[in-house]
Amino acid sequence: DVKVTQSSRYLVKRTGEKVFLECVQDMDHENMFWYRQDPGLGLRLIYFSYDVKMKEKGDIPEGYSVSREKKERFSLILESASTNQTSMYLCASSRLSGRNEQFFGPGTRLTVL
């Protein structure tokens, strides 16, 4: 059974803290993605990666960075959390070619106080 896991389901942080969100997939997928999901706005792509140590900006990268040191792991970093980064964060992975539908993790609900 394919699986994408995220390090936390719920997280509460304070403004200015550095926040790490971890994502691991066990499907040997090349592609990995980080989205945030907000009511009325849908899923918006923050960053994605097609290979180890490779990263590309999505639609809303400001205030975020990522790291992909191993194929199975993709980390999202909030250098200095702000209240407008309170959101649901979803990680996904997919194959590089073919239909390459994305498989999603369960999500991390982050609250920044």
Place this chain on the structure above:
Amino acid sequence: GQNIDQPTEMTATEGAIVQINCTYQTSGFNGLFWYQQHAGEAPTFLSYNVLDGLEEKGRFSSFLSRSKGYSYLLLKELQMKDSASYLCAVRDQTGANNLFFGTGTRLTVIP
């Protein structure tokens, strides 16, 4: 850029049929996906269309017309567990083949 439009909410009766529409504008269309997302859970893949026509998978079918920039998801014999959000997503080859999501349609199935 990309523009994807789908209704915000729909309500349907258990046992009935419901059609959820999605219209899109994109410069490099390369496939359309439908995902189901129950409240508080991850989206799960439902269907994929890249050529015109109907794809059927059990109670769920998805239709695509590339010339009209239009797709629909058809759910038959509705069950209470079908209450969820349904996300339309378009893959755009000018956008590194990434997916661009609509805001989702929240479907409520009533007895």
